[in-house]
Amino acid sequence: MKRLLLLLVILLPLQVSLGAKSKNTVPADKVSLMINGCRQYKGAEVVTLGRFALFALRSAVRITGTDDPDTKTALALMGGVKSIAVLDFEDCSSRDKETIVRNLDRVLKNTEFLMEANDSGSKMRIYGNLDEARNEIKNFVLYAPSDCSVICISGTVPLDSVSKLMSDD
Numbered sequence: 001m002k003r004l005l006l007l008l009v010i011l012l013p014l015q016v017s018l019g020a021k022s023k024n025t026v027p028a029d030k031v032s033l034m035i036n037g038c039r040q041y042k043g044a045e046v047v048t049l050g051r052f053a054l055f056a057l058r059s060a061v062r063i064t065g066t067d068d069p070d071t072k073t074a075l076a077l078m079g080g081v082k083s084i085a086v087l088d089f090e091d092c093s094s095r096d097k098e099t100i101v102r103n104l105d106r107v108l109k110n111t112e113f114l115m116e117a118n119d120s121g122s123k124m125r126i127y128g129n130l131d132e133a134r135n136e137i138k139n140f141v142l143y144a145p146s147d148c149s150v151i152c153i154s155g156t157v158p159l160d161s162v163s164k165l166m167s168d169d
Helices: 002-017 028-040 051-063 069-078 094-108 159-168
Strands: 045-049 080-088 113-119 122-131 136-144 149-158
Touching (some): 028 045, 028 080, 028 094, 028 149, 069 080, 069 149, 149 159
Antiparallel strands (some): 045 080, 113 122, 122 136, 136 149
16 A cells, blocks of 8 residues: 555656646545545444644644654645544444445546556555645645545545655655
């Protein structure tokens, strides 16, 4: 899964440079609501970080006063993020898994599909909105059906920070 996230970081700037145009926006609010609704299923694990939790996290990192360039890059990446919702439904019953997948597919049906990464049979679908004029990615969803996990990030991430993070490796 870490390889898939690294692949995302590497390929998103390439996607923008090739001139991808936004089609249908990712309904991050609907995905987040769907994720929160999954709390009812036995075995589902849901973690939601709202504005206050993200603000507190960023503040705690700033208070440490670190001069680490990776920390500064991470703060720049997180600066425009409004909320994060994570769902892991691997321990749900097969019936509940089918319901969750069906609901997620319905919510993401007409959204902009950026890419699909494959790592040893584990696929991750990435949906998001690329805003070339503002040089940022808005509202994106990382969905790994085979791993039964979804991450929904509401807000914006500057592509300059992603590129800087890539070039440091």
